[in-house]
Amino acid sequence: MPKEMPKSINLLNPVIAPQDAWSKVYDWVTKAGRYILVGVEIVVLGVFFARFIFDRQNNKLSDDINNKVNYILSNENLRRDEIRFRNYHILLSDIKLLSSDQKINSAKFSSIIDSIPKNFRLKSIAFTSGQVNLSMTTDNLQSIGQYTSNLNSNPMYTNVSSTINKSSGQGSEIEFAVSFALVDQESE
Numbered sequence: 001m002p003k004e005m006p007k008s009i010n011l012l013n014p015v016i017a018p019q020d021a022w023s024k025v026y027d028w029v030t031k032a033g034r035y036i037l038v039g040v041e042i043v044v045l046g047v048f049f050a051r052f053i054f055d056r057q058n059n060k061l062s063d064d065i066n067n068k069v070n071y072i073l074s075n076e077n078l079r080r081d082e083i084r085f086r087n088y089h090i091l092l093s094d095i096k097l098l099s100s101d102q103k104i105n106s107a108k109f110s111s112i113i114d115s116i117p118k119n120f121r122l123k124s125i126a127f128t129s130g131q132v133n134l135s136m137t138t139d140n141l142q143s144i145g146q147y148t149s150n151l152n153s154n155p156m157y158t159n160v161s162s163t164i165n166k167s168s169g170q171g172s173e174i175e176f177a178v179s180f181a182l183v184d185q186e187s188e
Contacts, residue, residue, distance in 0.1 A: 108156075108182060115150070119143055123175075130182045135165075137173045144176055156183050 072078045105127065112132060116122060119138055126133040138144060144162060151160040157180040166175040 117143060133179045135177050137175050139173055141174060151180055158183055
């Protein structure tokens with residue numbers, strides 16, 4: 001019977017193992033690094049060819065859009081609709097721009113409307129830059145004086161003035177205008 005080889009583990013470096021750093025780097029590049037390099041080249045080539053595919057799809061989509069635009073421009077009804085929708089888009093962007101710069105005055109507007117007595121009929125109202133102009137009619141001259149004195153006593157309003165525009169005979173309607181400025185409570 002042949003003699004069995006002893007089984008042992010040799011923890012020493014093999015004779016052909018590189019000892020300096022450059023030799024170790026060269027050994028790694030020739031063994032594992034080439035697989036990484038091949039993998040990176042495959043990814044780069046895949047991206048390169050994918051770019052051609054995506055460019056072809058983009059050009060096809062651009063051609064389809066240009067064909068649709070020509071069809072839309074050749075049809076009179078679609079052209080008018082397209083112009084109308086462009087105008088709507090411009091108007092909506094203008095409204096957004098204007099509304100971002102304006103204060104919300106709905107509470108002030110509501111309090112002005114609620115302060116008008118029931119026997120007054122509001123004909124018109126102008127509300128600009130904190131200045132309010134009301135045009136109303138009534139059949140009682142004393143209620144006009146009472147209304148203007150109430151506005152004068154209210155600290156939310158300043159520069160209250162009223163003018164009677166038209167009055168004809170006893171018991172007929174009196175047309176008058178009231179104007180006043182709103183006090184800006186946010187700055188106080």
